[in-house]
Amino acid sequence: MAKCKVLHVVSVSFSLKYFIGNQFIYFNEKGYDFTVSCSPSKDLFEYAEKMNFKTFPVNISRSINPLQDILSIYKLYRFIKKEKFDVVISHSPKGGLIGMFASYFAKTPKRIFFRHGLVFETLTGVKKQLMILVEKLIGFCSHKVVNVSYSIENLAIQLQLNDVSKNIILGKGTCNGINDNIFYPRPRTEFKDKTVVGFVGRMTKDKGITELINSLDYLNDYEDFLLLLIGPFDERDVLDDDIITKIKTHPKIKYLGEVKNTAYYYNQMDVFILPSYREGFPTVNLEAASSSLPIITTMSTGCVDSIIENETGIFTEIDSESIAKAIIFYLDNKEERIKHGLNGVKFVTENFSESIIYNQIEDKLLQ
Structure with a gap:
């Protein structure tokens, strides 16, 4: 044949x-x-x-x-x-x-x-x-x-x-x-003294990066908090200069740009966030969930399908205060953070x- x-x-x-x-x-x-x-x-x-x-x-x-x-x-x-x-x-x-x-x-x-x-x-x-x-x-x-x-x-x-x-x-x-031979829970090796919320994707307005960066204004009381950003700056949907400056200089932001091995960096996070305005189906949410991370995302197209609310993650509105409240929920509730992460592994394994x-x-x- x-x-x-x-x-x-x-x-x-x-x-x-x-x-x-x-x-x-x-x-x-x-x-x-x-x-x-x-x-x-x-x-x-x-x-x-x-x-x-x-x-x-x-x-x-x-x-x-x-x-x-x-x-x-x-x-x-x-x-x-x-x-x-x-x-x-x-x-x-x-x-x-x-x-x-x-x-x-x-x-x-x-x-x-x-x-x-x-x-x-x-x-x-x-x-x-x-x-x-x-x-x-x-x-x-x-x-x-x-x-x-x-x-x-x-x-x-x-x-x-x-x-x-x-x-x-x-x-x-x-x-x-999702290849669960690549994306799976591993022990952390970096940022051990921080509670890390991570993002993987293009640095663009469509991804809600502006609102995410400005949410840090509501997180001043959390000294051990770190926002880990991975991905290139977008050339078509360009961020405003003040946001780019914050990404590069803010003491609570670690910007790594493009990396070859995103799986490694999911394992350096405690929480994953994607505050996007639109998606098809956000693969990064599944990769992060497969790595045992709870997910903060929006009810935008695509994103709404990528979590089970209050089981593998939580939804946020696309504004800075709402994003900050979602982050604070996981910062203050370690047990929920861990439980949602474990549920996420099962969710991905059984369906994706x-x-x-x-x-x-x-x-x-x-x-």
Whole structure:
């Protein structure tokens, strides 16, 4: 029996380890043949060698660029026609637009779009309407649409982004599952004299970083408190200068920027926080929960699906005082902190482990 040929389309290679990751190895061992198409980069070719997949570089700009987008669609269309893929899977708005258009015109038997989030949630005016139109065009060209959370699916249905019959959710959500051989509880080795609340992600307004930083104004009485921030400063949704200055100079903030091993740093935290305005399904919340951390997050799209309230974490409003109150709850209640962390490990293991999600991907998408 010939191998099932699968093409993944993403805009940038950085996304591959989060959107697909160990699927490359898992499905390769089961006889699937994977190719990735995205903007060319050194990282793409290095990751392809490490994870044993083929590449077809094509420029996919993250912003709307009509001429470049048409050229990219045509180039990818010719490649898909030539290689005769059984399945084309595309991710994110621009990867989805290029991948679904190209595979639609190439008449690929299975066309699948992963809706990792809805960027227009924090947009307004013409930009918002344009992005809604893009989502509808992608949905029209797809055979199946994987919404990475129930709240994303509910919003997609409300806005009629695609035919409801195309919608799929893998398990209880997410796109790739959690590797509990990497994210698990370990003894702390740093910051032992501090109670550490941590954040992992882009330093951007959308993530609620402004409100998080300003919440420190309400935490002056907690001398052993430390806010540990991990992730790059965002170039598109730029923080105000005063917030950037606070991140770099505040005595209760430790900013590490990008790190290679986030699993290690989850183990240096007591609590994890993601005060985001919007998500698809926040993988960081699951990684942190798998590391036995209680989660503070919001009831925004995606985030609302990532905890069990008062069992694995608590919700906060997106304002500085509310965030501070949530942090104080865990600072003052160590027993609840530990209990919610232990519950989080069970929550992730039973619902979001890679083995569960990969079985769902094979059953619902590839067969």
